[in-house]
Every structure is written in structure tokens, then in C-alpha cells.
Amino acid sequence: MSAARSWKRRLLAEIMLGALLIIGLPLLNALGILSDYYLNLFGKYLSLAILALGMDLIWGYTGILSLGQAIFFGLGAYSVGMHLMLESSGKGVYGEPIPDFMIWNRVFELPLFWKPYQHLFFAFLSSLLLPALVAAVIGFLTFRRRVGGTYFAILTQAIAYAVWLMFNRNELKLGGTNGLTDFKSIMGFSLSDPGTLRGLYLVTALCLVGSFLCCRWLVRSKMGLVLTAIRDQEQRLRFLGYPVATYKIFSFAVAGALAGLAGALYAPQVGIITPSQIGVLPSLEIVVWVATGGRGTLVGAIVGAVGINAARSVLTARYPEWWPIILGGLFVGVVIVFPEGVIGLPQQLGRWGRWMRVWLFERRGAGPGSVGGSQRGIETSKRPMLSEED
Amino acid sequence: MEKHGTIVYLEDVTVNFDGFQALRGVNFYVDHGELRALIGPNGAGKTTLLDTICGKVKPERGRIVFGAMTDLTRLEEHEIAALGVGRKFQTPAVFKNLTLLENLMLSLPHRRNIFSTLFGSLTPQQTDRIASTLEILGLLEKAHQKAGSLSHGEMQWLEIGMVMIQDPQLFLLDEPVAGMTGGEREKTGELLKRMAQDHAVLVVEHDMEFVRQTAQKVTVLHEGMVLCEGSVERVQGDPRVIEVYLGRGHPVDAHDSRP
């Protein structure tokens, strides 16, 4: 497989895609060809793609399966959402803006933790740092104790469930089941004005490209080697003197920050944030986006996120009852049939072609014995499960 | 017991696995620049001993002192490794998805913290070192291949190379010639002797031929305790050792006798 050629091809594809996103689409919108609705929808997809990038970083590269990324997304979205809510709220009794749902719940003074969110800068900072901090804490409590891949996955799932339960409660003063709604403006720009939405889209696209470049730099540096090594042979790396837990915490925190960024961009474009976007199912969907697009490729994460969300918009409009079935089928299919996802499809097809040829024309002898033994417990490489070769 | 010149010293180390005593009050030491072989029948505790030194297993009792006074029992694996203990495992554990070059890059003795990893880059000296290591291993032309594509023997060498380039003060090798051909064994023996020139090497092995060719001193473990220690000849002639190996193939067999 000529590496150089495929590398160049990928670079070209990436540049084209980036140009399309940053320049092409807004241009089409400004010219009136692409409707505002679709541009806004795309902005939403792109923010979710940032979320997927983070997921690929921890799962595709570091081998950490987190089933709770939606938590960090939610923290980011709620952070900015709180600011937007305050911006569009009427003034309360004490002269401070106070959201309607609080008044309905007989809370007449803005709670202390809401107050700093009156400033956009703080809200934005919080959307990045708060999830990163929470991720670091969770990582600290688990990675240092060598909580294994599967247990970690189960734990993050349970945490996502618990967080979802909590966010549904009114006592948290975050809008309960209804969430934060009815955002009207950001920094004075009305959110229903197409110009604002175009601007938001542009910001999102730029953030996506920026995050992508950052992640790529990260995985191409020595850090990337270390993360891949953690994914493949964590113990070995320890014996080489690397504080594995610290690296995992770092990676997890970065992914958390990316998720928070995604949430921060998502909230103003969609206009609402509810607890249904936090929790177990959204977290699992993120995994499916990355798996479908192609793990460990970064581009795959973007492709998967945009692709599946677009599919969902189309399909839930027409066949809402079938979407869970399709999604479920996707979960199954992506693991069993297309483990390398869309990005890896050409190789996958090539491999199938080779197997067919081999099966039809040759008898295969016993290959070299599986050198690493069957690896239980920790997540393994991205090989398709039926292949023993190489 | 002379502690001067000792690189690692085990004192009354006991390891318990769910009721089974793998090591029982072992006292054991290795000097700087020594090439020591650790032999014994299966289940004697050889691998466990290596495990305790490198931190994979924590003993119930006892101390393991590294260098002058560092107690290894309190440290984690990566801290012990950073101190200067390199371990090569029985089944080669290399990073199969990374190239040989990358494998060695990771093993270089540089700072292991996040900042250095993010921003550090390869210096020319480091590149040279990798190249020369690969050359010694005879794997230079495969530098950019994925480690998963190597043969079994080559993977063993790669791992030895990784440990070598780590430049630890103490090498721990667990059956480095397992599954190798005669020629490969010889080469490995040369490697070890080269390593032992200015490092301490502790090798667990079953192949007595190999041990005789490479080791300066041999320790025999049996049922978790040190049975006998000394040169190869002395150990081979010791009646206790012979008795322990009886029925499992005499240790002086010329061919590979893996019990």
C-alpha cells in the first residue's frame, strides 16, 4: 500500500473539505442558494463533529472508551446557554436578569452560581474549562487506580445516567426537564437574524478546522505515539517509565474541553439545550459516529458525525419510529461488518476482495501463531475480527 | 553482605498469590556490571522475582533496595522504570501498530512528562542512537515497518533493543531466547554480553547451553527460595540442584531441555 500516495490524496481531500466548509457554504448562503435553515443545520452538525473529534482522540487513539462524553458536551452547552438565557431574560425584582422558569419555580433571586454567567467571556471560558476539569477529576479517580477499559466504560455510563437524572431535577435550578430555552440574542445580535447565524456558522467551521488541526498536530507528535502505545500495550509503556495515568487524564481532559467547545457552539445555533442531550443514549451515539466514520483517523470522526446526524434529520422526519431501529442496526453493523468505518471502506473492500480470491484459489496454511495472545479486558486494536493475518 | 556495588538487593521478600507462596523470604542481590542468570524449575518463582523488582507485583513482606537506598516496594512501575530498571518480557511486548523507529523513539531515555512529549523533538544524537541500535539488532532496513510485521525472533530483538536504548542500570530479561534458532541465540548472547559491559543484567532462562555461554554467575531458585548460587560449574555439580531437576531433564543436557 503506497503510503505516500494515499497521504497526499488525503491531504488534498482535507484541504478541499476545509475550503468547502469555511468559504463555500457561507458563500452559497450569502448568495441565497443555500437556505438559512440548512446552513444553520450544518452549523449544528459541525459543532457535533468537534465533539466527535474529542471522542476519536480518546477512543481511536488512546483506547479509552468513554460512554459519558455527552456530559461534557452538556456542561459546555449549559454554560453558554445560561449566558444566553440571562441575556434574553427580563429583569427581576432585584434588578438582575432572571430566567422565566425560575420565576415559575418561585425563585426570585438569581442564584449565586448563575451570576458570573452574565458575562459571555466567563460563560465561554466555563464551557471549555469546566468540562475539562470534571474530566480530569473523573480521570484522576479512575485511571490512577488502573480501572480497566471495560469498568471505566461502565462507570462513565453510570455517571452519565446519574448526571442526566440530576439535570432533570428542578432543584438544580437549570430548568429541569425543559432545560434552557428561548435564546434570543448573543452579544446583542439577534439569533433569528440570518446574518448572526451565518456568523455563528463561520465561527463553528473555523473552530472545527482549528480543532482538527490541533488534534492532528497532537497525534502526529510524540504525544500521539504515546497515546497509541497506551491503546495497544499500556503496561509496556509503564515499564518504559511513562506515567500512563497522567497521559490518560490529559487526553480525557482535552476531549472534555473539545466536547465543551462543541456544546458552546451548539447552544446558540440550536436555540435550546435540554437534559435529553446529556445522558446515556447521546453518549453512545457519539461512539457510533466515530465508529461509523472510522476510528483513529480524525477525519472519520467528522464524516461520521455529520453523516449520521444528517441521516437522522432526514429519517426522523419521514420514519420517526424506525430511527431507533436504524441506529441500533448501525451499532451492530459498524462493529461486526465495518470495523474500520467509512474511511476504511476502501481497504475493507480490498481486503474482502483478497479473501475471496484466497478462499477461491488457495488453501491457507496456519499463519504465525497469534503472538500477543488473546487480550482480555482492555480494548484492542482496530483490526477486523475475522482477520488473523500480519 | 557487601552492599557496595550492589545494584539491587532483595531482603526477605515474600509474595503470596491467593494462598500460593511464590517467593518465600528471598534474599538476593545483583551487583553493578554483573550478568546473572536465574534458573530453576517451573513454578520456582523466577518470573515473580523479576515482577517484584520492576513493580508489577508487590511483595507482602520484605524490601527491595535499588541503588544505594531507594525502596522499590513503595514505587509504581513507571517510577521504577524511570529510576533505571528495564524489563523485557517473556512474550514480546512491542507496539505493533507503531514502526520500529517509533518503538525505539518511545524508549529513549528522555523526560516522560506531558510537556516534553508534546513539544520535544528528536535530536540528531537521539536519531543516531536509534540508528545504531537498529544496526546492532540487524533491523535497520526495517526501521519504517510496523512492528507487528516482524517475525517472532525479530520482535524479541526489537524489545531487547527498546530496553537497551532505555539505558537502564539494571536489565531484567525473561527468557530472551525462547523460540529462537541457534544462530539467533548466539546473536542474543552477544547482545547480552555487550549490555553487561556497563550495566547489570539479570536473565531468567531455561536453556542451560545459553546460560553457560553468557552468564557469569547463576542463581538457582526452587519453590520460592534461593537454592544455590555460584558459577555455572558449581551450580551444575551441586547435588541439591541435581535432585531438584531430576525427572525433569538433567540441567547439563546439551540440547534445549525445556521442562
Place this chain on the structure above:
Amino acid sequence: MVRRIYVLLLCWLAIGASFAGRAAADSLEDSARALAIPETQRETLAHIRDLGDPAWKDALQALKEGALYSWKGQLLILDESGTFKDLGGNPLLDASGQPLMPEADLEQVPLEEANISLVQRALDVIALFDPNPKTRQAAIMKLANLADASVMGLLVRALERERNPVVQPMLVEAVARLRLSDPDPLLRAQAVKFFSETRSEAALVPLKALLEREEEAALKRAITQVIGEIERYLLFRNAVGYVFNGLSLASILLIMSLGLAITFGLMGIINMAHGEMLMLGSYTAYVIQEFFSSHLPAQQDYFFFVALPLSLLVVGGVGLVLERGLLRFLYARPLESLLVTWGIGMLLQQGVRLYFGDQTSVNAPTWFRGGWEIMAGLIFPYSRLFIIALSLLCLGVVYLLLYRSDTGLKIRAVMQNRDIAGCMGVSTPRIDAFTFALGTALAGLAGCALSLVGTVDPEVGKTYIVDSFMVVVLGGVGKVLGTILASLGIGVANKLLEPSISGTAAAVYAKVGILLLVIFFLQLRPTGLFPARERSTEAVGR
């Protein structure tokens, strides 16, 4: 003392009689006429109340409902059918024997506002002597709660006549409750003593009220002591209740988690669809119930006996198909199996929702309704007792299977070293298929049992799966003892935490609390309750 009351009663009667200006025995008619006159209505009512004579029931009821009329000096009741009756219940007839509808001179007897409660009280008192025990019970409870001392005499009279073993203790207690407000300290002391023996929950309120009023020191001490005793008893009883609920939850968790732990331990597969297996079991029960109700209504109750084994077979079958079809490609790849099984779970859940709709329920067979009243006010429902017994049975069967049977030996062998077991002739595919099917069958059984106490809906699996996984994480993979202890721990802790958190969110916070506890616990023991300390001869790579 009873005699004393009786004498007092006679006095009341006399006073009442003299007040009303009546001669000797009461004539219904005379008193009735006095009822119609607003000035004397109150006294008359009090008088009637003190009589407790059931003959007055209809008249009082009519008065209350505004159906009491006065006509030509006679009192009439307008009954439900629209005809008039006299106080004796005899219909009003004209000369030819037809129902007579009075037209002129008909006046409704008004019930003064102030007397409404008095009428009701009188009716209550009459109910004390009603032939139906349930009516008597209701009347007693009402009167006791009203703390109206004026009815004391009648209560005592009723007590003398009461023979029903259920109603009699209630009367005794009601009398004692009212005695707490008696002016005579001796009587009060007696009442307090009575409560120290029975420790009845209902007495707490009047006792506490009495404590504030009481002046006598010795009595005050006694009251305080009794209150303390009752409260301690209640605390104990409630604690027992919570523990029981915890056991009930733990038993369901246990059945589910056993299957999960075994499949995880054996095949390294995380089965996220395990909750849906539970759901399928519940729905099996539902389907069987519907079948019985439409085809075999006479044997309705026996549907459960069919549902139990059938749920085992059906869900076990589903598990078998899953394993052979999909999951055997995912051995030792827990994270991928997690995704796949979650997807399967979604498919199953949505499929069931599309077919059955969102909520259905299973009615427990009649023998399972009701419960065992183990302590006063604490009932262990039979259905929950059954579930606990079922889980113990499952535990026993699984234990015997794993540790005393040939198949179990093979399972354990494959769990410990798959390759070697295969070399020794154990058919690993068959063992895998069997074990997975067993695990899912157990979940199905749990689901069938669960339908007795909960609703049957597509979401039921999700409710239990998170807890089940906590059990597996805590108890250690593949370890039966660990699973048992962890199920008990999480189940009981959950149900103990819930009541101590006030408010409607108790269940939520309890779940969060349990999660935090588990995370904290993992800090101390990262591999769970029973860490597997193995000697690994394999290399790095775990």
C-alpha cells in the same frame, strides 16, 4: 368502672329527657316533632345521639340530605324512589292503598347550619351498632380520630356488645384514646398504660397532645416513656420494611447480575442488551396472561405457572440465537460487544414498543395478592416474598450447576483457560452458547417475576441494567459470591438511602449516592470485592 359509665349514661338520658320536656320513654314521633322546631333541634339531636338508636338512622339521614318533610303534623321522609315514607319506613298511602303525594302543607324540615356536625355525629354513633362489621370499623376509626369525648359513653356501650374479634380491639383502642382526654387522672393513667402495651402508631398524636396539657408529673413521665417506646418501635418497624424492600430489589438484581457476571467472566462479552432480556421475560408473562384471559379464563390464575418456565425458554432461545449469530465473533472484546449489544437492545426495545405499545401490565394471580403482616402496620407482600424465594432458588440451581455438575466444570474450565480447555476436548462453542443462553434465560425469569410487582413496558430493562452493571463492577467479574454480596449491598443500600432523603427526588439521589459510593469503593479496591490475584505467566498486555 364500666358501671360508673352506665350510671352516667342514665343521668344523661334523664337530663336529655327533661331538657326536651318529654315524658318517660321516647316516642319517635314526639322527638321528631321537636326536630322540626329550630329552637329545640339542637337538644333533640344531642339526645338522639346519646341514644344511639338505629331506628333514627333513616330520619337523620333524611334530615341531613334535606329529604325530611313535615306534613300535617307528621314527619315524612322522601326516599330515593320519589315516594314518601313515614318515620317507621312505611310508605304513605291514601285510602285506596296507592302512594300518596302530599301537595299542600308540605314543609321541609330545615337543618340548622350549626347542627350539621351534630347530625353527622349522631349518625356515626348509630353506625357503631350497625350489623355490618365493616361499617362499625369505619365508624370507630372516625369517632376515635375526632376525639369527641361526648361519645365516650356510647363507645363503652358498644364495647360491651361487640363480639367481632376484629372490631373489638379497635373499640378498646378507641376508648383508650378518648380516655386520654378524660378529666380523671386515674383513667388517663390507665389509658397511657394501655398504649405502652400495644404501642399503637395511631396513639402518637393524642399522646403528644396530652403531654403538653398534662400537669401531673408522674403521668407526664409515663407518657414520655410511652411515646419513646412507640417511636422506637416505629423506627424499628420502618427499618425492617426498608430492609425488606432492599432484599426484594436485591433479589431481582441478583438474578439479573448472575447471568451478566457469568457471560462477562466466561466470554469477555459485555451484554448491554441484558436489560432487554428482562423486558422480554416480562412481555412473555404479559402474552401468556392475555392468552389465558381470552382462551382459558377459568384458569386465569395459573397463567403464571406457565409464564415462568416459558420465559426461561423463550428468552434463553433469544440469547442462543444472538450468541450463535452475532456475539461469538466478539469474544474477549468487551468494548465492541458493549456497542453491539447496546444496538441489539435498542432494536429489541423499539421493536417491542412498535408491536405492543408503551405500557401494559400484568395482574398478579390472586394468591399473590395481599401479604404477610409480620408486624403491626408492616406487610410483606406475597409477590415480593415469592420473588425473593425465586432468586434463592435460582442461586441454588446456578451454584449446583456451576460447582456440582459436569457442565459446570467445563464452564469453569473455559472461564479460566479457554485454549487448554479446548485442547482437553471441551467443546467451547457449545459451552459458550449454553452459558450465554443460561444468562439470558435468568434475566428473562427475573423479568417474568418482576411483572408481578411492576408495569410491563419497553423501558424496564434500562431501569435495572445500570444497577446490574454496578453489581458486576463491584462484585468482580465471574465471581458468584461477589455478585451475591454486591447485589445485596446495592439493593439494600438503595432502599435504605431513599427514605432518608426527603422529597420526591429520593430515588434519583439514592441512585447518585450509590454510584458515588461505588466509585469511592473502587478507589480502595479497583478490581472489585474479590480481586483476582493471579500469577500471570503471560506477558504484558492485560
